[in-house]
Amino acid sequence: MTAATQIVTEDLRLWIVAQAEAGCRPDDVLAAMKTSGWDEDVALEAMEETLRQRLDELGPRPVKPLLPGSPVPEPPRGSSPEVVLADGHRVRVLTTLRLPRVVVFGGLLTDAECAGLMALAAPRLLRSETVDNSTGGSEVNAARTSDGMFFERGEAPLIQAIEQRIAELVRWPLENGEGLQVLRYRPGAEYKPHHDYFDPAHAGTANILQRGGQRVGTLVMYLNTPEGGGATTFPDVGLEVAPVRGNAVFFSYDRAHASTKTLHGGAPVTAGEKWVATKWLREGVFT
Ligand code: PD2
Ligand code: ZN
Helix, strand or coil: CCHHHCCCCHHHHHHHHHHHHCCCCHHHHHHHHHHCCCCHHHHHHHHHHHHHHHHHHHCCCCCCCCCCCCCCCCCCCCCCCCEEEECCEEEEEEEEECCCEEEEEECCCCHHHHHHHHHHHHHHCEECEEECCCCCCEEECCCECCEEEECCCCCCHHHHHHHHHHHHHCCCCHHHECCCEEEEECCCCCEEEECCCCCCCCCCHHHHHCCCCCEEEEEEEECCCCCEECCEEECCCCEEECCCCCCEEEEECCCCCHHHCCCEEECCEEECCEEEEEEEEECCCCC
16 A cells, blocks of 8 residues: 555544544554554654544633742832832843843942951851751751851941842841841852742751741842852853942742743852852741
8 A cells, every 4th residue: 555545544544543542552553554554754643633633523622721820029110111210229131031030230339338348258168068958957968069148138338328229129027037248269169050939848947937928039249259160050051140349130030940940050150159148038937
């Protein structure tokens, strides 16, 4: 039987539909047809036509709605989108992305503010700890080979001023912010890709969420410009944000799920040091 003489009968169409509805993979259906002597091109066309017709018969299927996400911080979109006024301070908007929601800011902090934060943090730096999801406590973290410390919210006039500016910049209550964290990366130090939200599947998360709920946004501020390396990376979308003194990268996540595409990391510093200050934003008041 040649391809020209092969006729696609109603019985064959019914058989193709039955295979699809039984969950057979298209490759397996095609292989079965070829074994029975069907020409590959004829078989493929018959499958495609039959299944398209069947879908038309079934009509539009209801789409399962996604769960609504939480409200998230979001910088204003003004008539002059490249500059945002935050607490009287002009901040440049350098790059924006919708998914993941990322905004790169220029000139969020002045050189003097960066130097001031570094000076306040330096004597208090310790090998980084992260919140341990399994217990809700904290532990030394192999994925983050930097030194770090936390400020109390509002603990010094400089911290207060920066926190007020951030609250206006991303339009999120100051009280929902965690205390600023400062990290210092030395050459070779990095922060392996991770999500900043707390994994709902982990045992310690319920405990952590008692202080203001989930994290819904992150602002990483660059306090210096490293001599080499140290970009903040978003591997899901191939984005790399260069660390430049006074600039910052903001990203938000409306659910604790990888679909937010907010996987991010700190690439290894190859020369010099990298200093950042991170502000994490919670759903509710962080106590
Ligand atoms: O320092 C960074 O670039 C970086 C990367 C990933 C900071 C954080 N995460 C963080 O502070 O969460
Ligand atoms: Zn992070």
